Structures are given as C-alpha cells and as structure tokens.
Amino acid sequence: MSFIEFIGRLEFVLRPVISFVPASLGVRAFTAGRNVYLPRFAHDVPSRSFEPPEELGVTAWGLRFRLPIWNAAGMFKSGAGYAMVAAEGAGAFVAGTTTSRQRKGNVVKGITWPSTQYPYSHSASNWMGLPNAGHAEVAAKLAKVRHVPGCPLGISVSAEPGLDEGLALPELMEGLRRYADAGVDYIELNESCPNVPGHDRHEALDSALLRRLDVVASEFLAKRTRPLPLVVKLSTDTSHEQIPLLVAALVDRGFDGMILGNTSTRYADLRRYVDRRDLAMYDHFTKTYGGGISGALLTRSSLESCTVAMEAVRALAPSHEFHVIRCGGVMTMEDIEASRRTGVLLNQWYVGYFENFAQHGHDLYRVLSERMRLSSVLTLS
Numbered sequence: 001m002s003f004i005e006f007i008g009r010l011e012f013v014l015r016p017v018i019s020f021v022p023a024s025l026g027v028r029a030f031t032a033g034r035n036v037y038l039p040r041f042a043h044d045v046p047s048r049s050f051e052p053p054e055e056l057g058v059t060a061w062g063l064r065f066r067l068p069i070w071n072a073a074g075m076f077k078s079g080a081g082y083a084m085v086a087a088e089g090a091g092a093f094v095a096g097t098t099t100s101r102q103r104k105g106n107v108v109k110g111i112t113w114p115s116t117q118y119p120y121s122h123s124a125s126n127w128m129g130l131p132n133a134g135h136a137e138v139a140a141k142l143a144k145v146r147h148v149p150g151c152p153l154g155i156s157v158s159a160e161p162g163l164d165e166g167l168a169l170p171e172l173m174e175g176l177r178r179y180a181d182a183g184v185d186y187i188e189l190n191e192s193c194p195n196v197p198g199h200d201r202h203e204a205l206d207s208a209l210l211r212r213l214d215v216v217a218s219e220f221l222a223k224r225t226r227p228l229p230l231v232v233k234l235s236t237d238t239s240h241e242q243i244p245l246l247v248a249a250l251v252d253r254g255f256d257g258m259i260l261g262n263t264s265t266r267y268a269d270l271r272r273y274v275d276r277r278d279l280a281m282y283d284h285f286t287k288t289y290g291g292g293i294s295g296a297l298l299t300r301s302s303l304e305s306c307t308v309a310m311e312a313v314r315a316l317a318p319s320h321e322f323h324v325i326r327c328g329g330v331m332t333m334e335d336i337e338a339s340r341r342t343g344v345l346l347n348q349w350y351v352g353y354f355e356n357f358a359q360h361g362h363d364l365y366r367v368l369s370e371r372m373r374l375s376s377v378l379t380l381s
C-alpha cells in the first residue's frame with residue numbers, strides 16, 4: 001500500500017470524527033488536509049497497471065473507453081493525474097475545469113477553497129470557485145501526456161466567469177483551440193458550476209448560454225479537423241422541463257453530448273435525505289458558504305435527469321452520435337447498471353471514486369471490473 005493509499009484509507013476511517021467537532025473547525029481541518037493531499041494524490045502512479053477485460057469497454061464517438069466510468073471534472077484541476085488513473089484502469093481521464101485566466105478561487109475566513117464531507121450520507125460540499133492555472137498552462141502540460149489506448153484524455157473548460165462576453169468568448173475559443181492542438185481526445189464545456197457568479201441559473205436556456213453555444217458551434221465545432229467530441233456539462237438541478245429543450249439546443253448545434261451533471265444547490269430539498277449525524281455540518285456549510293453538494297445525495301436525481309435526457313434524445317433521433325453521460329452520486333456498480341438501463345453508457349464519479357479509493361486503493365477499477373464481470377455472468381446464467 002502506498003503512503004497516499006494509506007492516508008486515503010485513514011482519512012475515510014476517521015471521517016466520522018468530523019461530526020463530533022465544531023462544524024467550523026471540521027471544515028477548516030478537512031479543507032486544509034484535502035489541499036495538501038490532492039496534488040500529491042495525482043502523482044501516486046501505481047507500480048502495477050490494470051487492464052480491464054475487453055468486454056466491459058464502451059465505444060462512443062469512435063473512442064474506446066475501457067470501462068464505462070472515469071473521474072469527474074475538478075479532481076485533477078492542474079492536469080496532473082493521467083498516468084495514475086490510466087494505470088488504475090479508468091475508462092478515461094478528465095483534467096480541469098480551466099478558464100482563460102488564472103483564478104485563485106474562493107478564500108474566506110482564511111480558508112482556501114472551503115470543502116467538507118458528510119460521512120454518514122456519503123456526500124460532500126465544496127465552494128471552491130473554479131481555482132485553476134488557466135487554459136494555456138494546462139494545455140501545455142496535457143500536450144506532453146502519453147495516451148494509453150482505451151483511456152481517452154479529456155479536458156473540462158469554462159468561459160471566464162464574470163468577464164464581459166466580448167472578451168470571454170474569444171478567450172474561450174482560444175482555449176478550445178489550444179486543447180485541440182494539445183491532442184486531447186474529448187472536451188467538456190462546464191456550464192454548471194454553482195460556485196461562481198453567472199453559472200448558477202437553473203432555469204437554463206438563458207440567452208447568454210445560447211449565445212455561448214452558438215459561438216462554440218460556429219467557431220469551434222464546425223471547424224474541427226479531426227474527431228474531437230465536445231459535450232456540455234449541466235447541473236443535476238436542471239429542471240426536467242428544460243432538459244428536452246437543452247438536448248434539442250445541443251443536438252441542433254452539433255454538440256456531441258451532455259453530462260448530467262454538476263453539484264446541486266437544492267439545500268432544502270436534499271436536507272431530508274441527509275443522515276441526522278451529518279445535519280449540523282450540512283446546515284453549517286450550506287448556510288455559511290453555500291457551495292455545491294455532491295455524492296450519494298445526488299444518485300436519484302442524476303438518474304432521473306439522465307432518464308429524461310435519454311427520452312429526449314430518442315425522440316429527436318439525432319443524425320449524429322449524441323451521448324448522455326451520468327455524473328452525480330454514481331457510487332457503485334449497481335449505479336452504472338442503472339445508468340445503462342436508461343441507455344446511458346458512460347459515467348463519471350468524484351465522491352464515489354474517493355469512497356472506493358479509500359477501500360481498495362489503486363485497485364478500485366480492478367475490484368469494480370471483477371464485480372461487473374460477475375454480475376454479467378450471473379445475469380446471463
């Protein structure tokens with residue numbers, strides 16, 4: 001077991017302690033630990049590589065994903081980490097989210113990028129505010145990555161929040177071109193971060209979003225010189241009425257798919273599912289920072305949103321390949337199977353990844369693969 005795996009396991013075992021200390025201290029301690037841990041975690045490449053069995057893979061947009069699951073955006077913001085997850089056997093990798101300008105992210109009361117855990121609810125909150133080094137620096141890093149077959153390399157990008165559209169859109173286009181030149185295999189356009197002003201509209205299809213989609217379609221999608229799928233990531237809070245309209249807007253403009261979705265700000269709705277031992281922390285974090293909720297609290301809503309999206313895709317029957325990717329509360333093999341039953345072939349995880357990492361370390365995709373294989377054998381017999 002590597003030191004990073006040991007710390008991941010230890011933190012998971014000690015996590016419930018957070019419900020016995022004052023919530024403000026809990027946030028401070030967890031955030032500080034996480035800020036030290038994550039950059040080191042990305043470099044902990046296991047000495048043994050795992051290659052998932054061929055039959056568990058998915059082919060989408062002509063790309064081979066060895067497994068139907070990989071990390072959600074935000075885990076490898078700086079672009080480091082590909083070699084690590086590729087050796088673990090992940091279905092793909094995504095770096096970012098990056099913006100055109102470097103961002104410090106949210107710092108409040110001396111806490112840089114406040115985050116916390118809800119251990120008994122298998123969930124988390126963060127209010128980071130998209131800290132990142134910028135498209136240029138991360139694209140230069142990704143250009144040097146050696147791609148492993150079956151593990152596409154993705155990047156998540158966002159237009160610079162708060163910047164006038166006249167500047168933000170050309171800067172976004174420049175970023176997209178840099179990543180295309182850096183050889184990435186797919187791109188996520190993050191239209192869903194609740195932690196920055198301007199990304200928190202759940203009544204989607206606002207005119208600024210449509211203008212961004214138009215510009216990306218005409219200035220980037222239409223000019224691609226190689227297959228380079230671009231999917232749009234929305235919030236899991238996107239209303240069910242809006243999802244078919246969004247699917248149509250994306251299909252019409254030639255986008256390749258959508259991810260449902262990002263973290264939630266439905267604090268009051270989700271509160272009833274929070275374990276009572278996590279309530280003090282939940283109330284403290286959501287009232288003090290707000291932020292986005294992730295993890296098992298989203299399992300149900302991400303599946304429902306994906307179901308609605310898949311119905312819309314089927315009704316539209318696009319003439320090009322369009323995929324819905326599920327993200328939000330994907331924690332287990334059963335969640336991946338539930339996605340597949342709705343027609344969703346691809347999944348991402350953040351909180352679920354770390355819960356599995358704590359238990360299985362770098363063997364997490366090996367263990368998942370064994371379970372998936374066993375499940376398919378049992379289903380067939």
Ligand SMILES: Cc1cc2nc3c(=O)[nH]c(=O)nc-3n(C[C@H](O)[C@H](O)[C@H](O)COP(=O)(O)O)c2cc1C
Pocket residue numbers: 072073074075077096097115124125126128130156190193233261262263293294295296298327328329330348349350351352353
């Ligand atoms: C600490 C943290 C940072 C995140 N940063 C980003 C980000 O930069 N870009 C993004 O699109 N999503 C970001 N997310 C959201 C995740 O990608 C994902 O959509 C969300 O956590 C729901 O998935 P989960 O329930 O599997 O955690 C972040 C989530 C967490 C917990």
